[in-house]
């Protein structure tokens with residue numbers, strides 16, 4: 001086992017093709033007024049609530065459709081096994097809702113009466129809990145405590161009113177450890193009746209999650225407590241994560257949730273500072289907000305951030321736990337930095353022919369090398385960027401701020417103005433600024 005992990009750590013894949021599917025363009029709602037000129041991507045974003053509040057976008061996901069029946073919004077969630085692709089090269093035998101993980105985002109408006117049917121096509125009982133939603137006790141979805149478990153083949157009916165706006169989540173409260181570990185998680189967005197705070201042009205949800213899938217296996221391990229090796233936004237690991245494409249000057253809201261088993265995720269956004277405007281407990285008054293560039297999203301919590309995207313570019317957004325931006329590498333490996341990896345490789349290959357030692361100069365180089373890997377695994381896979389390999393995977397995505405987001409499908413890269421990209425310094429630069437690269441590090445004040 002140890003040897004296998006060690007081999008996995010030293011094994012890399014050529015970077016897979018980017019799976020940057022175009023962001024789904026939602027048809028403009030009938031009768032709704034676009035707030036901005038027709039060039040604004042907001043014109044393509046459905047208005048979901050009074051006051052021009054835009055509908056929420058779930059990258060790599062969908063929104064639960066409603067039937068409107070006598071003043072009640074009726075929805076249907078079907079819990080069932082499914083096959084899910086985390087990133088090109090890695091599929092998992094997961095459980096989820098309506099054929100996907102994460103489940104469809106439930107989007108409603110404060111005051112909405114909803115009736116949600118939950119059908120169980122799993123091989124074991126389940127239940128559905130509406131995390132953070134204030135509702136009658138008997139609708140809370142805790143098997144054994146507030147209701148009977150939903151037996152396989154049965155359908156339960158939940159009915160309640162969303163009495164307050166916010167960002168919430170849904171998940172089972174039966175065999176929680178197994179069912180959530182296999183992907184049974186989803187987000188709930190309740191828009192306020194009247195807009196709250198400045199108008200937002202883009203509204204996203206990102207559910208953070210963690211999985212343990214041994215390289216070559218396809219079933220996430222519900223027993224895992226440490227060493228999660230597949231870290232995801234909306235159940236996708238980079239390069240499988242769909243970018244967030246917005247237009248320069250737009251106010252952007254990102255609603256982060258966390259139903260991971262064991263880890264809080266400090267989510268860091270490059271290029272901006274933002275305010276945390278709400279939690280799953282409610283809005284934070286402006287006087288209680290402060291600027292951040294990283295927001296810790298604890299397990300069992302949501303954090304909503306807002307900022308104005310006024311600087312164009314491809315901005316990284318990722319968990320700042322460095323092991324959470326890796327794909328399926330084994331972590332219990334010896335330190336190889338500075339070691340003569342070639343010599344070690346030669347000696348180990350006498351015993352294990354396919355062996356390759358992990359980076360003697362770090363891991364960044366590994367993404368560029370082609371190596372045989374077990375089927376259905378993505379050890380060390382990153383993405384292809386405009387300047388080479390992006391050696392991060394896992395809980396990593398890109399905020400693409402564009403001058404004309406309407407023409408962007410998310411597959412292109414930022415075009416940097418001439419002279420605005422960091423490059424190798426020329427001899428002239430060095431001389432002009434009296435920089436001597438031959439100085440020893442210890443001599444440098």
Ligand SMILES: [Cu+2]
Pocket residue numbers: 231263264265266319320321324395
């Ligand atoms: Cu993390």
